[in-house]
Amino acid sequence: MLNFSFVNSTQIHFGAEQIAQITDEIPKDAKVLMTYGGGSIKSNGVYDQVVAALKDHTWQEFSGIEPNPSYQTTMKAVALIKEHQLDYVLAVGGGSVIDGSKFIAAAALFDGEPWDILAKGAEIKAALPLGVVLTLPATGSESNTFSVVSNLDTNDKLPFASPFVQPKFAVLDPNVTFSLPQRQLTNGIxxxxxxxxxxxxxxxxxxxxxDRFAEGLLLTLIEEGPKVFSEPQNYDVRANVMWAATMALNGLIGAGVPQDWSTHMLGHEITAVYGLDHAQTLAIVLPRMLAEQRQVKQGKLLQYAQRVWQLTPKSDEQSDIDSVIDQAILKTEAFFHSVEMPTRFSDYQLGAEVADTIVAQLERHGMTALGEHQDVTLAKSKAVLLASV
Amino acid sequence: MLNFSFVNSTQIHFGAEQIAQITDEIPKDAKVLMTYGGGSIKSNGVYDQVVAALKDHTWQEFSGIEPNPSYQTTMKAVALIKEHQLDYVLAVGGGSVIDGSKFIAAAALFDGEPWDILAKGAEIKAALPLGVVLTLPATGSESNTFSVVSNLDTNDKLPFASPFVQPKFAVLDPNVTFSLPQRQLTNGIxxxxxxxxxxxxxxxxxxxxxDRFAEGLLLTLIEEGPKVFSEPQNYDVRANVMWAATMALNGLIGAGVPQDWSTHMLGHEITAVYGLDHAQTLAIVLPRMLAEQRQVKQGKLLQYAQRVWQLTPKSDEQSDIDSVIDQAILKTEAFFHSVEMPTRFSDYQLGAEVADTIVAQLERHGMTALGEHQDVTLAKSKAVLLASV
Incomplete structure (x- = not known):
């Protein structure tokens, strides 16, 4: 095991009717900016529940944080905060709203040009406190320090992280996911x-x-993911997916182990250029990235095949090992299909032309050596992209 | 899934050489009371590492916190704190030292008779900040709100819990476990x-x-526990056991699920009267408690048999189900034996006389309806105890 330091300070309130908890979580004298996206929270009742919980607070709202939240939009919220001297951000939405709100919370107290946080890794020394009402289980942003923000002018989609933007609390009510469209549910899984x-x-x-925890999350998603669609009224299915998504990126399973993230880096560039949803890009890239890296990942791929897919090689022969790894990758892709997720560029009317474009983006952003061994070169990334057409 | 609220605010520093982190974790102007047990930290080098990390701090020490920490001993530390106006507690030890130090931290700021915290559930409104250097993986006390303290005058062993005594940080260096005697390692596993x-x-x-996380911890302990003795120099084995023990009682796997704890309640009484180590009592009680409760626990016992021990009933017949559950309980007991842990009262020269004594203790402490269904009556507890001779 590798050395690690780990803490997750976000207070979770999980279950039905938990939105009411925000009344006590946000200080009574706070001046709150409630942030949200396109307004679906107004039709599914979440907005009304939040408003009821804030009835004794001073608050304003900022709507219109878009999927892949932009620097341009979030800076309008920062202006509103400064104009009205607001001091608490309450994000009501999915990963994009939360990521955007993290940037808002940091930018509001940033001394200088906030884009430098993303473009130059400028140090964040403070942020407004942030609370979250999660409406879409997916990114884990509700209880971690990470955020990804895009610049519409430059086609950049860039990450930052800071302990100052870790949410103080997050409300996870699985009931709020019943009104989500299929595409967002699929993306989240x-x-x-x-x-x-x-x-x-x-x-x-x-x-x-x-390892066991990670396998437990994968097994849960494989078991419950398709049921989100075959048993659309099943609360426990929604609850299991929601909790799995939070646990998947709250720092716990990544503590003390190497991490890859090469699929994500390619995915971010694909979204920035072609506008595909984040998860759509991951489902395209991952199967081919695993195949490309099968030699350096062989031990863990075999463990994955055995413990998650119950696939065991007939012998120690390399051909039998390869066969099992092939099957495990195919099972992974089939799982994506089982939750209605395409896995090819051609499903989005894109072809081999993406490869050079994305490789140029990777090069521009210095992403020339990705993965746990830093051995995913631009040539390997290109091979992955071409194989994914 | 049940509703839950969950947070774990303890900053973990895990791995070799992490004791040095306490230099930065404890405020520079703190006046520290370092608490420890019988002095084994002086022979294994932990004491020297802690002293080196505190070289720029003001600190004193209090030694002699015993296994099953007592009210009597801990109150001497409270007197020292008050005399020297100390304001930070640093516990260096295993669960007993940490539990005792939690009581010290709370009692130092308690307005009234601190024993009321245990005897009457008196509310804790504040506590001194507490840091931990863990030397024995076992109780999980290093990152939770729980503590158990004994009163030597009355044979009471009573728990309390408070968010104020959740450690601010915990250092987990697996290397410090290499010098532990077999009995303590066995107890911890x-x-x-x-x-x-x-x-x-x-x-x-x-x-x-x-469920998957709990099964992952059980599988890890089953796999790694015996290796603690067969591969005594294996760092990763120590690290896996240490992290599993912390995760077993930091609130995570118990969030959103029913909990039992009947075995623990019987165990505490056995320790209070007969002085057996805490884990020794658990190993005696658990197999018979599972057998006694096999009907109400049947679904989960079958899941445990299948996922942890790879035992599947031949058919849906009750006799086949019973057979598999019997085997799973036997496997559990065999696992205890595999780490050198006895599982019978007779291994400690105790006999059927324990039953009435312990039942009287349970009755005195109001423990007349234990377990997740509150259906472990005194009669059932007696049956479990008699079956465990």
Whole structure:
């Protein structure tokens, strides 16, 4: 096991009727900016529940945080905060709203040009406190320090992280997911699955708890994911997917183990250029990335095949090992299909032309050596992209 | 899944050489009371590492916190704190030192008679900040709110819990466990195993992540526990056991699921009267408690048999189900034996006389209806105790 430091300070309130908890979680004298996206929270009742919980608070709202939240939009919220001297951000939405709100919370107290946080890794020294009402289980952003923000002017989609933007609390009510469209549910399931894989399918460091936990999340998503669609009224299915998605990226399963994230880096560039949903890009890239890296990942791929898919090689012959790894990758892709997620560029009317474009983006952002061994070169990334057409 | 609220605010520093982190974790102007037990930290080098890390701090020490920490001993530390106006407690030891130090931290700021915290559940409104250097993986006390303290005058062993005594940080260096005697290692492995079982082997609420995580901890302990003795120099084995023990009782696997704890309640009484180590009592009680409760626990016992011990009934016939459950309980007991832990009262020269004595203790402490269904009556407890001779 590798050395690690780990803490997750976000207070979770999980279950039905938990939105009311925000009344006590946000200080009575706070001046709150409630942030949200396109307004679906107004039709599914979440907005009304939040408003009821804030009835004794001073608050304003900022709507219109878009999927892949933009620097341009979030800076309008920062202006509103400064104009009205607001001091608490309450994000009501999915990963995009939360990521955007993290940037808002940091930018509001940033001394300088906030884009430097993303473009230059400028140090964050403070942020407004942030609370979350999660409406879409997917990114884990509700209880971690990470955020990804895009610049519409430059086609950049860039990450940052800071302990100052870790949410103080997060409300996870599985009931709020019943009104989600199929595409967002699919995205969430795939996103959580790939988050787990990025922290699990690397190389063995004999971290048995972390491995078992990661496998537990994958098995849960494989078992419950398709039921989101076949049993659309099943509360426990929604609850299991929601909790799995949070646990997939709250720092726990990645503590003490190597991490990959090469699939995510390619995915971010694909979204920035072609506008595909984040999870759509992951489902395209992951199967081919695993195939491309099968030699350096062989030990963990075999463990994944055995413990998650019950696939065991007939012998120690390399051909039998290869066969099992092939099957495990095919099972992974079939799982994505089982939750209505395409896995090819051609499903989005894209072809081999993406390869050079994305490789140029990777090069521009210095992503020339990705993965747990830093051995995913631009040539390997290109091969992965071409194989994914 | 049941509703839950969960947070774990303890900053973990895990791995070799992490004791040095306490220099930065404890405020520079703190006046520290370092607490420890019988002095083994002086022979294994932990004391020297802690002293080196505190070289720029003001600190004093208090030694002699015994296994099953006593009210009598801990109150001497409280007197020292008050005399020298100390304001930070640094516990260096295993579960007993940490539990005792939690009581010290709370009692130092308690307005009234501190024993009321244990005897009357008096509310804790503040506590001194507490940091931990863990030397014995077992209880999980290093990152939770729980503590158990004994009164030597009255044979009481009573628990309390408060968010104020949750450690601010905990250093987990697996290297410090290499010098532990076999008995303490055995105790720790069994303790962590039974903690997990108490939160897992209840009834099904369709909480798939929690179940998979609990099974992951059990599988890790089963796999690594015996290796602690067969591969005594293996760092990863120590690391896996240490992290499993922490995860077994940091609140995570118990969030959103029913919990049992009947085995623990009987165990505490056995320790209070007969002085057996905590884990020794658990290993005696658990197999018979599972057998006694096999009907109400049948679903989860079958899941445990299948996922942890790869035992599947030949058919849906009750006799086949019973057979598999019998085997799973036997496997559990055999696992305890595999880490050198006895599982019978007779191994400690105790006989059927314990039953009435312990039942009287349970009655005196109001423990007349234990377990996840509150259906472990005094009669059932007596049957469990008699069967455990």
């Amino acid at each position: 795939v996103d959580a699955f790939v988050h787990t894989v990025e922290q699990y399918l690397t190389y063995d460091v004999n971290a048995k708890v972390q | 069994v303790d962590a195993f039974v903690h997990t079982v108490e939160q897992y082997l209840t009834y099904d609420v369709n909480a798939k992540v929690q």
